[in-house]
Amino acid sequence: MPKVSLTHFEAALLFAFFTSIVLGVVGKRNDRDRLRYGLYCFAWFIVALFGLGWVMFLGHG
Amino acid sequence: MDRAALAHPPYTIAEAPGQYQTRLKLRLRKPRDTLKILMPFRKAKQPTPPLNVWAPVVALAWLIPGGGHLLLKRYSRAALLAFAITAMYLLGLMMRGHLFQPERAPDLLTTLLHYGGFIGDLCAGLLYLLTVWLGYAQPDVPGAVHDYGAKFLVTAGLLNVLAMIDAYEIAVGRKD
Numbered sequence: 627m628p629k630v631s632l633t634h635f636e637a638a639l640l641f642a643f644f645t646s647i648v649l650g651v652v653g654k655r656n657d658r659d660r661l662r663y664g665l666y667c668f669a670w671f672i673v674a675l676f677g678l679g680w681v682m683f684l685g686h687g
Numbered sequence: 688m689d690r691a692a693l694a695h696p697p698y699t700i701a702e703a704p705g706q707y708q709t710r711l712k713l714r715l716r717k718p719r720d721t722l723k724i725l726m727p728f729r730k731a732k733q734p735t736p737p738l739n740v741w742a743p744v745v746a747l748a749w750l751i752p753g754g755g756h757l758l759l760k761r762y763s764r765a766a767l768l769a770f771a772i773t774a775m776y777l778l779g780l781m782m783r784g785h786l787f788q789p790e791r792a793p794d795l796l797t798t799l800l801h802y803g804g805f806i807g808d809l810c811a812g813l814l815y816l817l818t819v820w821l822g823y824a825q826p827d828v829p830g831a832v833h834d835y836g837a838k839f840l841v842t843a844g845l846l847n848v849l850a851m852i853d854a855y856e857i858a859v860g861r862k863d
Contacts, residue, residue, distance in 0.1 A: 640778060641775075644772075651767050651850075
C-alpha cells in the first residue's frame, strides 16, 4: 500500500468531497435534489474549513 | 386547526378538528389521561417489516459499501456510495491511520473513544475485515497525517452506516 502525505487542506478537502457524495446520495429523494444537497454540503464544509482556519489563526495570536 | 397548531397545546376539544376530537375524547376516558392532551400527538407506530425483506440488503450493505443499493437495483447510487466510501477508507490506509481496538483505558473518555472508534472501523464491513486479515497494524503515532488517516477510516465506516440505513428504507418501501 503506497503511503500518501497530504497537507491539512488537501486532507480536509478530500474528506469534504467524499462525505458530501454520501450525504447527497442518502439525503434526498430525487437526483436533482441529491446533486444540490451534495453541493450544498460541500460548500458548507469549505466555509467551515476556512472559517475555523481563520478562527484558529487569529486565536493563536 | 392545522397540525402545527395541534403540536402546541393546550387547546380545547372544541378547537380540534373531527378526527382529533374523537382521539381526545378517547384519551379523556381515564382521569390520568387528561394530561395526555397536553402532549403533542405522535404518529401511529408503523408495523415492523418482515426480516427477510430487509436483512439481506442491510447485511450486504454492511459487507460491501453500496452493496445494498446494488441488490435493490439502484446502480448509480450504489456506484457513488462504493466509490466514496472505499476511496475514503483506502486514503485512510494510505495515510497510515490507526485502527482502533476495543480496549479499556485509565479514563472513561479514552475508553469511549477506543470503543466508538472500533465500532466505526468495523462498520466499513469487508474493507475492515480484509485490512485486519491482511495484517495491517499501524500503531497510534503522533502526526497530523496519521490522525487524519484514523479519522478517514472511522468516517468511512460511519458513512457506510448511512448507506445501510438508506438501503433499509428503500428495501421496506419508505423511500424510492
